[in-house]
Amino acid sequence: MPSTSAAQAPTNPQFVSGKWSPSTSEETLDVFNPATGEVISRTPLARVEEVDAAVAAAKAAFPSWRKVPPPERARYLFRYRDLLVRYSDDIARITSREHGKTVADAKGSLQRGIEVVEFACGIPTLMMGECLEDVSAGIDTRSIRQPLGVCVGVTPFNFPVMIPLWMFPLALACGNTFVLKPSEKVPQSAIRLVELLHEAGIPEGVINVVHGATPQVEQLIDHPDVRAVSIVGSSEAAAAVYARAAAQGKRVQALGGAKNHLVVMPDADLDLATEAIIASAFGSTGQRCMAGSVVDAVGSVGDELVERLRRRAASLRLGPGDDETTEMGPLVNRAQRDRAAGYIDLGLEEGAKLVLDGRKEIAREGFFLGPTLLDEVKPGSRVSRDEIFGPVLSVIRPKNLDEALELVNASPKGNGAVIFTRDAGTIRRFCMEVEAGMIGVNVGVPAPMAFFPFAGWKGSFFGDLHTTGKDGVRFYTEQKVITSRV
Numbered sequence: 046m047p048s049t050s051a052a053q054a055p056t057n058p059q060f061v062s063g064k065w066s067p068s069t070s071e072e073t074l075d076v077f078n079p080a081t082g083e084v085i086s087r088t089p090l091a092r093v094e095e096v097d098a099a100v101a102a103a104k105a106a107f108p109s110w111r112k113v114p115p116p117e118r119a120r121y122l123f124r125y126r127d128l129l130v131r132y133s134d135d136i137a138r139i140t141s142r143e144h145g146k147t148v149a150d151a152k153g154s155l156q157r158g159i160e161v162v163e164f165a166c167g168i169p170t171l172m173m174g175e176c177l178e179d180v181s182a183g184i185d186t187r188s189i190r191q192p193l194g195v196c197v198g199v200t201p202f203n204f205p206v207m208i209p210l211w212m213f214p215l216a217l218a219c220g221n222t223f224v225l226k227p228s229e230k231v232p233q234s235a236i237r238l239v240e241l242l243h244e245a246g247i248p249e250g251v252i253n254v255v256h257g258a259t260p261q262v263e264q265l266i267d268h269p270d271v272r273a274v275s276i277v278g279s280s281e282a283a284a285a286v287y288a289r290a291a292a293q294g295k296r297v298q299a300l301g302g303a304k305n306h307l308v309v310m311p312d313a314d315l316d317l318a319t320e321a322i323i324a325s326a327f328g329s330t331g332q333r334c335m336a337g338s339v340v341d342a343v344g345s346v347g348d349e350l351v352e353r354l355r356r357r358a359a360s361l362r363l364g365p366g367d368d369e370t371t372e373m374g375p376l377v378n379r380a381q382r383d384r385a386a387g388y389i390d391l392g393l394e395e396g397a398k399l400v401l402d403g404r405k406e407i408a409r410e411g412f413f414l415g416p417t418l419l420d421e422v423k424p425g426s427r428v429s430r431d432e433i434f435g436p437v438l439s440v441i442r443p444k445n446l447d448e449a450l451e452l453v454n455a456s457p458k459g460n461g462a463v464i465f466t467r468d469a470g471t472i473r474r475f476c477m478e479v480e481a482g483m484i485g486v487n488v489g490v491p492a493p494m495a496f497f498p499f500a501g502w503k504g505s506f507f508g509d510l511h512t513t514g515k516d517g518v519r520f521y522t523e524q525k526v527i528t529s530r531v
């Protein structure tokens with residue numbers, strides 16, 4: 046690939062009414078190849094008229110799309126699913142290039158997205174309502190589910206393919222039309238997804254893409270023709286979008302940031318726990334909402350666990366995502382890398398012990414930071430509380446399960462929480478008392494698959510209906526109850 050200067054990098058197109066076109070906005074943001082630092086494309090910040098045009102296209106397409114029978118809507122998705130599978134290598138390479146994650150990791154997360162499309166193919170069954178004969182003499186009642194209209198999706202950088210696929214396949218299957226505002230940091234993956242949906246024959250206006258950042262999202266939320274908003278992002282963005290949309294009476298699901306704890310009990314299988322923690326903390330360079338960020342090493346397990354983690358983390362091979370031998374890629378951009386590295390300095394100021402220092406990798410070209418392990422992190426310190434979103438793993442040493450539960454539940458966030466133990470009573474108590482939405486038992490990344498709902502608790506989620514699973518269908522439909530005497 047010849048190197049391009051920032052000025053030569055192509056500006057990503059928008060998709061409105063079934064056509065790709067350049068934005069006429071002069072404001073753009075750079076998109077990088079994080080392995081080299083090179084600018085590979087630019088994201089336009091759509092003009093007000095362009096955002097309006099995308100919503101108008103979705104509104105115009107809605108009356109006929111909602112009348113396409115659900116089995117036929119599912120057939121578009123069957124075709125789409127086959128295209129996603131056929132072009133999975135191509136999609137994974139695009140994601141790896143603009144995000145930095147390994148191609149294998151990108152393919153794995155695409156697979157999670159494809160499973161949502163497969164789930165959405167069951168829409169004729171999923172959208173069924175209920176019926177009761179003779180609620181009163183000669184009177185029957187039935188409930189039906191109807192689409193809402195124009196729905197909006199706002200997605201983060203860390204899963205450039207999977208998270209858009211959490212949203213639009215199910216929204217469309219339910220008969221809605223959609224405007225996607227992809228992450229400004231990784232727009233090309235979402236563009237490829239929509240190109241393939243177009244190839245699957247989806248009618249014009251049913252899916253639209255506009256680019257931008259906060260002002261464009263705010264305009265979409267405020268637009269009178271937008272009925273529902275899904276956002277996945279930092280807790281700050283999720284809270285802001287939730288408040289703005291809810292204040293206007295709109296339906297909103299807002300998934301925020303995380304600070305996931307992994308509790309390791311003294312009776313845990315340490316071979317299993319070590320591998321699972323390494324994959325959870327350093328997979329995708331720690332840039333996952335389900336990434337393990339704090340290990341609570343309970344009682345006597347601490348010294349041996351920390352030594353095992355140090356050895357395994359130090360052995361991880363860093364490199365560009367498209368090199369098959371790479372186990373950990375770079376962070377998405379310089380700001381994200383510097384922010385994560387800053388937390389290592391802060392951890393030391395707060396009294397933690399540096400067991401493995403990833404900062405030596407900063408000297409490489411691109412936005413690398415090596416795996417880092419901080420031990421004896423103080424409960425309540427900022428490294429123990431803030432979402433770092435990078436390859437920095439903290440270890441806290443609670444004395445027993447009571448103390449571990451107290452630490453996990455003190456977190457303002459509650460996306461995931463994990464326990465490693467062989468004891469059934471401990472597992473039961475942890476599952477019952479821990480305050481988080483997605484729980485792992487001897488599993489490092491307890492991300493639910495497409496047919497279950499996905500979301501956290503507390504500052505990790507604002508809303509009611511989670512994304513995907515039956516909650517996803519409920520979110521994208523309105524119920525109507527019909528009582529009839531015939």
Ligand code: NAD
Nearest residue numbers: 200201202228258259262278279282285300301302303334
């Ligand atoms: P981000 O919050 O910077 O951006 C996410 C999206 O929201 C982008 O499309 C952005 O343009 C938009 N946005 C940002 N601020 C906004 C605002 N104030 N108002 C309206 N829109 C706004 O997040 P990011 O850095 O792209 O992604 C990483 C974050 O996403 C992490 O905090 C991670 O934990 C979180 N995340 C959560 C989940 C989950 O399931 N809970 C999944 C993936 C990522």
